[in-house]
Amino acid sequence: MTYIENIYLCLASPILLAVLCLRKEGRRILAFILAGMTACLLSAYISTYLTGVADIDRSEAAWEIAPAVEEIMKLLPLVLFIIVFEPKKKDAIIGSLYVAVGFTTFENVCYLTSYGSADLLRVLIRGFGTGALHVVCGMIVSVGLYYLWDQAWLRTIGAFTLLCFVITLHAIFNILVNQPGAVFWVGSAIPICCIFTYLALMRKRIDLA
Protein backbone atom coordinates (compact mmCIF):
# COMPACT_ATOMS: atom_id res chain seq x y z
CA MET A 1 0.00 0.00 0.00
CA THR A 2 1.25 3.48 -0.88
CA TYR A 3 0.68 6.27 1.62
CA ILE A 4 0.37 9.16 -0.79
CA GLU A 5 -0.26 11.71 1.95
CA ASN A 6 3.12 10.81 3.48
CA ILE A 7 4.80 11.23 0.10
CA TYR A 8 3.01 14.54 -0.29
CA LEU A 9 4.23 15.79 3.10
CA CYS A 10 7.79 14.78 2.27
CA LEU A 11 7.77 16.51 -1.14
CA ALA A 12 5.67 19.52 -0.23
CA SER A 13 7.38 20.64 2.98
CA PRO A 14 10.65 21.91 1.40
CA ILE A 15 8.67 23.60 -1.37
CA LEU A 16 6.42 25.22 1.21
CA LEU A 17 9.44 26.54 3.12
CA ALA A 18 10.94 27.88 -0.09
CA VAL A 19 7.62 29.60 -0.91
CA LEU A 20 7.80 31.35 2.46
CA CYS A 21 11.40 32.47 1.84
CA LEU A 22 11.11 33.58 -1.79
CA ARG A 23 9.50 36.68 -3.21
CA LYS A 24 7.59 37.68 -6.36
CA GLU A 25 8.05 35.43 -9.39
CA GLY A 26 10.05 32.69 -7.65
CA ARG A 27 7.41 32.43 -4.95
CA ARG A 28 4.61 32.35 -7.50
CA ILE A 29 6.22 29.57 -9.55
CA LEU A 30 6.81 27.34 -6.51
CA ALA A 31 3.32 28.09 -5.19
CA PHE A 32 1.83 26.91 -8.49
CA ILE A 33 3.90 23.71 -8.39
CA LEU A 34 2.79 23.11 -4.81
CA ALA A 35 -0.83 23.79 -5.80
CA GLY A 36 -0.49 21.22 -8.61
CA MET A 37 0.80 18.60 -6.18
CA THR A 38 -2.01 19.35 -3.75
CA ALA A 39 -4.53 19.10 -6.58
CA CYS A 40 -3.11 15.67 -7.45
CA LEU A 41 -3.44 14.45 -3.86
CA LEU A 42 -7.03 15.70 -3.57
CA SER A 43 -8.06 14.31 -6.93
CA ALA A 44 -6.83 10.86 -5.87
CA TYR A 45 -9.14 11.02 -2.84
CA ILE A 46 -12.10 12.40 -4.80
CA SER A 47 -11.74 9.88 -7.65
CA THR A 48 -11.63 6.99 -5.18
CA TYR A 49 -14.72 8.32 -3.39
CA LEU A 50 -16.70 8.85 -6.62
CA THR A 51 -15.71 5.41 -7.91
CA GLY A 52 -17.25 3.91 -4.77
CA VAL A 53 -20.38 6.05 -5.04
CA ALA A 54 -20.91 5.28 -8.75
CA ASP A 55 -20.23 1.58 -8.08
CA ILE A 56 -17.96 0.99 -11.08
CA ASP A 57 -14.67 -0.88 -11.28
CA ARG A 58 -11.28 0.86 -11.15
CA SER A 59 -10.39 0.39 -14.81
CA GLU A 60 -13.67 1.95 -15.89
CA ALA A 61 -13.20 4.79 -13.40
CA ALA A 62 -9.84 5.52 -15.06
CA TRP A 63 -11.62 6.81 -18.15
CA GLU A 64 -15.03 7.83 -16.80
CA ILE A 65 -14.22 9.59 -13.52
CA ALA A 66 -10.48 10.28 -13.11
CA PRO A 67 -10.09 12.57 -16.19
CA ALA A 68 -12.91 14.87 -15.12
CA VAL A 69 -11.78 15.03 -11.49
CA GLU A 70 -8.09 15.56 -12.33
CA GLU A 71 -8.67 18.29 -14.90
CA ILE A 72 -11.16 20.15 -12.69
CA MET A 73 -8.75 19.97 -9.74
CA LYS A 74 -5.92 21.25 -11.93
CA LEU A 75 -7.95 24.22 -13.05
CA LEU A 76 -9.11 25.18 -9.54
CA PRO A 77 -5.80 26.75 -8.36
CA LEU A 78 -5.73 28.86 -11.50
CA VAL A 79 -9.35 29.97 -11.06
CA LEU A 80 -8.62 30.87 -7.43
CA PHE A 81 -5.52 32.81 -8.49
CA ILE A 82 -7.46 34.76 -11.13
CA ILE A 83 -10.36 35.58 -8.79
CA VAL A 84 -8.31 36.52 -5.73
CA PHE A 85 -5.23 38.24 -7.23
CA GLU A 86 -6.59 39.52 -10.57
CA PRO A 87 -3.22 38.80 -12.18
CA LYS A 88 -1.77 39.89 -15.49
CA LYS A 89 -2.58 37.74 -18.51
CA LYS A 90 0.92 36.24 -18.78
CA ASP A 91 1.19 35.32 -15.08
CA ALA A 92 -2.12 33.47 -15.03
CA ILE A 93 -1.53 31.64 -18.28
CA ILE A 94 1.96 30.42 -17.45
CA GLY A 95 0.56 29.41 -14.03
CA SER A 96 -1.59 26.68 -15.57
CA LEU A 97 1.55 25.05 -16.99
CA TYR A 98 3.30 25.11 -13.61
CA VAL A 99 0.23 23.59 -11.94
CA ALA A 100 0.30 20.80 -14.54
CA VAL A 101 4.00 20.22 -13.90
CA GLY A 102 3.43 20.01 -10.12
CA PHE A 103 0.52 17.65 -10.65
CA THR A 104 2.37 15.27 -12.92
CA THR A 105 5.54 15.32 -10.77
CA PHE A 106 3.61 14.20 -7.70
CA GLU A 107 1.68 11.60 -9.72
CA ASN A 108 4.93 10.20 -11.14
CA VAL A 109 6.56 9.99 -7.69
CA CYS A 110 3.54 8.06 -6.40
CA TYR A 111 3.70 5.79 -9.45
CA LEU A 112 7.41 5.09 -8.93
CA THR A 113 6.84 4.38 -5.23
CA SER A 114 4.10 1.88 -6.10
CA TYR A 115 5.64 0.12 -9.10
CA GLY A 116 9.37 0.69 -8.68
CA SER A 117 11.88 2.34 -11.00
CA ALA A 118 13.86 -0.67 -12.25
CA ASP A 119 12.20 -0.91 -15.68
CA LEU A 120 13.67 1.99 -17.67
CA LEU A 121 11.29 1.60 -20.62
CA ARG A 122 8.25 1.73 -18.37
CA VAL A 123 9.62 4.79 -16.58
CA LEU A 124 10.26 6.54 -19.91
CA ILE A 125 6.75 5.76 -21.14
CA ARG A 126 5.40 7.09 -17.87
CA GLY A 127 7.40 10.31 -18.20
CA PHE A 128 6.85 11.00 -21.88
CA GLY A 129 3.34 9.53 -21.99
CA THR A 130 1.16 10.20 -18.96
CA GLY A 131 3.51 12.88 -17.65
CA ALA A 132 3.54 14.70 -20.95
CA LEU A 133 -0.26 14.45 -21.22
CA HIS A 134 -0.72 16.71 -18.18
CA VAL A 135 1.65 19.22 -19.74
CA VAL A 136 -0.28 19.04 -23.04
CA CYS A 137 -3.57 19.63 -21.20
CA GLY A 138 -2.00 22.57 -19.33
CA MET A 139 -0.68 23.90 -22.62
CA ILE A 140 -4.11 23.68 -24.29
CA VAL A 141 -5.67 25.60 -21.39
CA SER A 142 -2.83 28.16 -21.52
CA VAL A 143 -3.01 28.77 -25.27
CA GLY A 144 -6.82 28.80 -25.21
CA LEU A 145 -6.97 31.29 -22.34
CA TYR A 146 -4.37 33.43 -24.08
CA TYR A 147 -6.75 33.97 -26.97
CA LEU A 148 -9.83 34.34 -24.76
CA TRP A 149 -8.45 36.66 -22.09
CA ASP A 150 -9.83 40.07 -23.12
CA GLN A 151 -13.12 40.13 -21.24
CA ALA A 152 -14.17 38.45 -17.98
CA TRP A 153 -17.20 36.69 -19.50
CA LEU A 154 -15.07 35.40 -22.40
CA ARG A 155 -12.50 34.12 -19.92
CA THR A 156 -15.22 32.35 -17.90
CA ILE A 157 -16.91 30.61 -20.84
CA GLY A 158 -13.48 29.95 -22.35
CA ALA A 159 -12.21 28.28 -19.18
CA PHE A 160 -15.30 26.03 -19.05
CA THR A 161 -15.05 25.03 -22.69
CA LEU A 162 -11.31 24.41 -22.49
CA LEU A 163 -11.88 22.29 -19.39
CA CYS A 164 -14.44 20.17 -21.27
CA PHE A 165 -11.98 19.80 -24.15
CA VAL A 166 -9.05 18.61 -22.03
CA ILE A 167 -11.24 16.22 -20.01
CA THR A 168 -12.22 14.43 -23.22
CA LEU A 169 -8.61 14.33 -24.45
CA HIS A 170 -7.51 12.90 -21.10
CA ALA A 171 -10.29 10.28 -21.15
CA ILE A 172 -9.40 9.12 -24.68
CA PHE A 173 -5.74 8.85 -23.65
CA ASN A 174 -6.64 6.79 -20.55
CA ILE A 175 -8.69 4.37 -22.64
CA LEU A 176 -5.89 3.88 -25.16
CA VAL A 177 -3.10 3.33 -22.61
CA ASN A 178 -5.22 0.75 -20.80
CA GLN A 179 -5.27 -1.43 -23.94
CA PRO A 180 -2.63 -4.05 -24.77
CA GLY A 181 -0.32 -4.09 -27.81
CA ALA A 182 -0.08 -1.47 -30.52
CA VAL A 183 -2.97 0.60 -29.15
CA PHE A 184 -1.00 1.18 -25.94
CA TRP A 185 2.00 2.47 -27.91
CA VAL A 186 -0.16 4.72 -30.08
CA GLY A 187 -1.88 6.09 -26.97
CA SER A 188 1.41 6.71 -25.18
CA ALA A 189 2.80 8.56 -28.20
CA ILE A 190 -0.15 10.99 -28.46
CA PRO A 191 1.04 13.61 -25.89
CA ILE A 192 4.59 13.85 -27.18
CA CYS A 193 3.32 13.99 -30.79
CA CYS A 194 0.97 16.83 -29.76
CA ILE A 195 3.90 18.77 -28.29
CA PHE A 196 6.12 18.24 -31.35
CA THR A 197 3.29 19.11 -33.75
CA TYR A 198 2.62 22.28 -31.80
CA LEU A 199 6.30 23.24 -31.78
CA ALA A 200 6.63 22.49 -35.49
CA LEU A 201 3.61 24.59 -36.34
CA MET A 202 4.51 27.50 -34.15
CA ARG A 203 8.22 27.14 -34.97
CA LYS A 204 9.04 28.45 -31.55
CA ARG A 205 8.51 27.55 -27.92
CA ILE A 206 5.61 29.07 -26.03
CA ASP A 207 6.33 32.69 -25.33
CA LEU A 208 3.05 34.10 -24.25
CA ALA A 209 4.41 37.40 -23.16
Next chain:
Amino acid sequence: MIERAENILQIAALLFCVGISHWQAVVHRSRAWVLAAFFFGSYMMGDIFWMVCLIFYGKTPQISVISDLSWFASYSFLYLLLLQTAPTKAGEKRHWLQWVGPAVSLALAIYFMQWGEILSNLIYAAIIGLVFFASIGRLVERDRYRKQRFLAVMAIVICLMEYGLWFSSCFFEGDSLANPYYWFDLMLTASCLISLWAIKKAVAE
Protein backbone atom coordinates in the same frame (compact mmCIF):
# COMPACT_ATOMS: atom_id res chain seq x y z
CA MET B 1 -21.04 -1.49 -39.33
CA ILE B 2 -22.70 1.52 -40.97
CA GLU B 3 -22.49 3.41 -37.68
CA ARG B 4 -18.75 2.84 -37.44
CA ALA B 5 -18.11 3.79 -41.09
CA GLU B 6 -20.23 6.89 -40.72
CA ASN B 7 -18.43 7.84 -37.48
CA ILE B 8 -15.04 7.44 -39.16
CA LEU B 9 -16.19 9.61 -42.06
CA GLN B 10 -17.33 12.32 -39.65
CA ILE B 11 -14.09 12.18 -37.65
CA ALA B 12 -12.05 12.44 -40.87
CA ALA B 13 -14.09 15.45 -42.05
CA LEU B 14 -13.74 17.15 -38.65
CA LEU B 15 -10.01 16.42 -38.60
CA PHE B 16 -9.76 18.17 -41.96
CA CYS B 17 -11.69 21.14 -40.54
CA VAL B 18 -9.42 21.25 -37.46
CA GLY B 19 -6.33 21.16 -39.71
CA ILE B 20 -7.55 23.99 -41.93
CA SER B 21 -8.68 26.11 -38.96
CA HIS B 22 -5.41 25.52 -37.10
CA TRP B 23 -3.43 26.44 -40.20
CA GLN B 24 -5.42 29.62 -40.71
CA ALA B 25 -5.00 30.49 -37.03
CA VAL B 26 -1.23 30.09 -37.26
CA VAL B 27 -0.90 31.99 -40.55
CA HIS B 28 -3.24 34.87 -39.69
CA ARG B 29 -2.80 34.86 -35.87
CA SER B 30 -6.58 35.04 -35.76
CA ARG B 31 -8.61 34.39 -32.63
CA ALA B 32 -11.69 33.50 -34.69
CA TRP B 33 -9.84 30.63 -36.38
CA VAL B 34 -8.54 29.41 -32.99
CA LEU B 35 -12.15 29.28 -31.80
CA ALA B 36 -13.14 27.48 -35.00
CA ALA B 37 -10.36 24.91 -34.45
CA PHE B 38 -11.59 24.32 -30.90
CA PHE B 39 -15.21 24.06 -32.14
CA PHE B 40 -14.40 21.34 -34.68
CA GLY B 41 -11.82 19.75 -32.36
CA SER B 42 -14.22 19.42 -29.43
CA TYR B 43 -16.89 17.84 -31.60
CA MET B 44 -14.31 15.45 -33.02
CA MET B 45 -13.08 14.51 -29.53
CA GLY B 46 -16.62 13.59 -28.47
CA ASP B 47 -16.96 11.39 -31.56
CA ILE B 48 -13.58 9.76 -30.97
CA PHE B 49 -14.36 9.08 -27.31
CA TRP B 50 -17.71 7.49 -28.23
CA MET B 51 -16.14 5.35 -30.95
CA VAL B 52 -13.17 4.28 -28.83
CA CYS B 53 -15.59 3.12 -26.10
CA LEU B 54 -17.55 1.10 -28.66
CA ILE B 55 -14.43 -0.43 -30.18
CA PHE B 56 -12.59 -1.40 -26.98
CA TYR B 57 -15.43 -2.03 -24.55
CA GLY B 58 -18.29 -2.85 -26.94
CA LYS B 59 -20.61 -0.49 -25.11
CA THR B 60 -21.38 3.16 -24.67
CA PRO B 61 -20.03 4.65 -21.43
CA GLN B 62 -21.99 3.97 -18.24
CA ILE B 63 -21.43 7.61 -17.28
CA SER B 64 -21.76 9.48 -20.58
CA VAL B 65 -20.68 12.81 -19.11
CA ILE B 66 -17.30 12.85 -20.89
CA SER B 67 -18.63 12.83 -24.45
CA ASP B 68 -21.41 15.24 -23.46
CA LEU B 69 -18.78 17.60 -22.07
CA SER B 70 -16.94 17.74 -25.37
CA TRP B 71 -20.18 18.47 -27.24
CA PHE B 72 -21.06 21.18 -24.68
CA ALA B 73 -17.62 22.65 -25.33
CA SER B 74 -18.11 22.44 -29.08
CA TYR B 75 -21.36 24.44 -29.07
CA SER B 76 -19.91 26.92 -26.58
CA PHE B 77 -16.99 27.53 -28.97
CA LEU B 78 -19.50 28.00 -31.81
CA TYR B 79 -21.24 30.66 -29.71
CA LEU B 80 -17.92 32.37 -28.94
CA LEU B 81 -17.06 32.24 -32.65
CA LEU B 82 -20.32 34.00 -33.51
CA LEU B 83 -19.58 36.70 -30.92
CA GLN B 84 -16.00 37.05 -32.08
CA THR B 85 -16.81 37.47 -35.76
CA ALA B 86 -19.73 39.83 -35.16
CA PRO B 87 -19.53 41.51 -31.75
CA THR B 88 -22.58 43.34 -30.39
CA LYS B 89 -22.47 46.67 -28.60
CA ALA B 90 -23.17 46.84 -24.85
CA GLY B 91 -26.74 47.83 -24.03
CA GLU B 92 -27.89 47.20 -27.58
CA LYS B 93 -31.63 46.57 -28.06
CA ARG B 94 -32.49 42.96 -28.98
CA HIS B 95 -34.96 41.97 -31.68
CA TRP B 96 -37.95 39.98 -30.36
CA LEU B 97 -37.32 37.21 -32.90
CA GLN B 98 -34.03 36.37 -31.15
CA TRP B 99 -35.94 35.02 -28.13
CA VAL B 100 -37.63 32.38 -30.29
CA GLY B 101 -34.38 30.38 -30.40
CA PRO B 102 -33.87 29.94 -26.63
CA ALA B 103 -37.64 29.29 -26.22
CA VAL B 104 -37.51 26.46 -28.80
CA SER B 105 -34.36 24.94 -27.28
CA LEU B 106 -35.90 25.04 -23.79
CA ALA B 107 -39.13 23.42 -25.01
CA LEU B 108 -37.13 20.70 -26.76
CA ALA B 109 -34.99 20.16 -23.64
CA ILE B 110 -38.15 19.56 -21.57
CA TYR B 111 -39.40 17.15 -24.25
CA PHE B 112 -36.10 15.21 -24.38
CA MET B 113 -35.98 14.89 -20.59
CA GLN B 114 -38.19 11.80 -21.09
CA TRP B 115 -35.12 10.01 -22.42
CA GLY B 116 -32.07 11.88 -21.19
CA GLU B 117 -30.74 13.36 -17.96
CA ILE B 118 -32.31 16.59 -16.71
CA LEU B 119 -29.06 18.49 -16.10
CA SER B 120 -27.44 17.63 -19.42
CA ASN B 121 -30.63 18.58 -21.30
CA LEU B 122 -30.75 21.93 -19.49
CA ILE B 123 -27.10 22.66 -20.29
CA TYR B 124 -27.67 21.78 -23.96
CA ALA B 125 -30.76 24.02 -23.97
CA ALA B 126 -28.77 26.92 -22.52
CA ILE B 127 -25.83 26.60 -24.93
CA ILE B 128 -27.83 25.88 -28.10
CA GLY B 129 -30.29 28.60 -27.05
CA LEU B 130 -27.40 31.07 -26.95
CA VAL B 131 -26.22 29.93 -30.40
CA PHE B 132 -29.75 30.42 -31.79
CA PHE B 133 -30.03 33.80 -30.06
CA ALA B 134 -26.76 35.09 -31.51
CA SER B 135 -27.39 33.62 -34.99
CA ILE B 136 -30.91 35.00 -35.33
CA GLY B 137 -29.62 38.38 -34.12
CA ARG B 138 -27.13 38.42 -36.98
CA LEU B 139 -29.76 37.41 -39.52
CA VAL B 140 -32.32 40.05 -38.55
CA GLU B 141 -29.63 42.76 -38.66
CA ARG B 142 -28.73 41.74 -42.21
CA ASP B 143 -27.33 45.10 -43.28
CA ARG B 144 -24.94 45.34 -40.36
CA TYR B 145 -23.71 41.75 -40.52
CA ARG B 146 -23.60 41.17 -44.28
CA LYS B 147 -20.53 38.89 -44.34
CA GLN B 148 -21.42 37.08 -41.10
CA ARG B 149 -24.91 35.95 -42.11
CA PHE B 150 -23.60 32.77 -43.80
CA LEU B 151 -21.93 31.69 -40.57
CA ALA B 152 -25.13 32.45 -38.66
CA VAL B 153 -27.12 30.29 -41.10
CA MET B 154 -24.60 27.45 -40.78
CA ALA B 155 -24.71 27.66 -36.97
CA ILE B 156 -28.50 27.31 -37.06
CA VAL B 157 -28.27 24.41 -39.53
CA ILE B 158 -25.73 22.59 -37.34
CA CYS B 159 -27.97 22.97 -34.27
CA LEU B 160 -31.02 21.78 -36.23
CA MET B 161 -29.08 18.73 -37.46
CA GLU B 162 -28.15 17.99 -33.84
CA TYR B 163 -31.84 18.06 -32.88
CA GLY B 164 -32.57 15.87 -35.92
CA LEU B 165 -30.09 13.34 -34.55
CA TRP B 166 -31.78 13.37 -31.17
CA PHE B 167 -35.27 12.92 -32.63
CA SER B 168 -34.19 10.07 -34.88
CA SER B 169 -32.33 8.26 -32.07
CA CYS B 170 -35.50 8.45 -29.95
CA PHE B 171 -37.90 7.09 -32.57
CA PHE B 172 -35.84 4.95 -34.94
CA GLU B 173 -33.64 1.92 -34.38
CA GLY B 174 -31.56 -0.33 -36.61
CA ASP B 175 -28.20 -0.26 -38.26
CA SER B 176 -29.31 0.43 -41.82
CA LEU B 177 -29.45 3.42 -44.13
CA ALA B 178 -33.22 3.49 -43.67
CA ASN B 179 -32.54 5.00 -40.25
CA PRO B 180 -32.73 8.82 -40.61
CA TYR B 181 -30.09 9.14 -37.87
CA TYR B 182 -27.35 8.43 -40.42
CA TRP B 183 -28.73 10.96 -42.88
CA PHE B 184 -28.82 13.67 -40.24
CA ASP B 185 -25.29 12.78 -39.18
CA LEU B 186 -24.06 12.94 -42.77
CA MET B 187 -25.75 16.32 -43.21
CA LEU B 188 -24.12 17.49 -39.99
CA THR B 189 -20.72 16.44 -41.39
CA ALA B 190 -21.43 18.31 -44.63
CA SER B 191 -22.57 21.37 -42.64
CA CYS B 192 -19.28 21.43 -40.75
CA LEU B 193 -17.34 21.37 -44.02
CA ILE B 194 -19.46 24.18 -45.48
CA SER B 195 -18.96 26.13 -42.23
CA LEU B 196 -15.27 26.47 -43.09
CA TRP B 197 -16.23 28.62 -46.07
CA ALA B 198 -18.73 30.57 -43.94
CA ILE B 199 -16.06 31.22 -41.27
CA LYS B 200 -13.59 32.37 -43.93
CA LYS B 201 -16.16 34.84 -45.23
CA ALA B 202 -17.04 36.07 -41.73
CA VAL B 203 -13.41 36.50 -40.72
CA ALA B 204 -12.56 38.35 -43.93
CA GLU B 205 -14.84 41.24 -42.83
